[in-house]
Amino acid sequence: AQTVTQSQPEMSVQEAETVTLSCTYDTSENNYYLFWYKQPPSRQMILVIRQEAYKQQNATENRFSVNFQKAAKSFSLKISDSQLGDTAMYFCASSNRDDKIIFGKGTRLHILP
């Protein structure tokens, strides 16, 4: 069965610092997608970044980048120059050939002023 594990329930960092959120996953598929979603307090979930498993190059979106280690089945999210608006729940997720997305339990990130 496909699983996604986020081992950090909660993290806090100072504004402008860099923070890394961890995620490991397990899948028997060869082709799949990995995602990081952000869910701000009382707001809807939005996609932060996604990675195609067959691409070796790590995805980057402005201040957000991933470290994708396919052999280790690791997919961490790095947020550079963190901002107060980055405060949110962050969910790591993977999708399989059946178009189903499996989410981790999330990491609650607090950016402190």
Place this chain on the structure above:
Amino acid sequence: EAEVAQSPRYKITEKSQAVAFWCDPISGHATLYWYRQILGQGPELLVQFQDESVVDDSQLPKDRFSAERLKGVDSTLKIQPAELGDSAMYLCASSLEYQGELNQETQYFGPGTRLLVL
């Protein structure tokens, strides 16, 4: 910018009552998803539609939950009768098209309906 709409945003009901949630996906999105998110956990897929057809409802408790998307546009999720354990956030998401082999389309989420069953 187009968004997924959901209503109501909040619902309080007593156990054994019936509740219904509505979702209007982004215009043109063929695939619609209903998720349940229990507090402190990630969303879990309940049902997935491609147009008006159910693609996956393996995690839907069919004895009390039902979902429909009659015209392939908006969708309704119903619970009857509601139980205490149904208290959760119910999220709707949509994506442009079901690829069949691998989802290459981003899922866009609505704001959710927070259900409290007393």
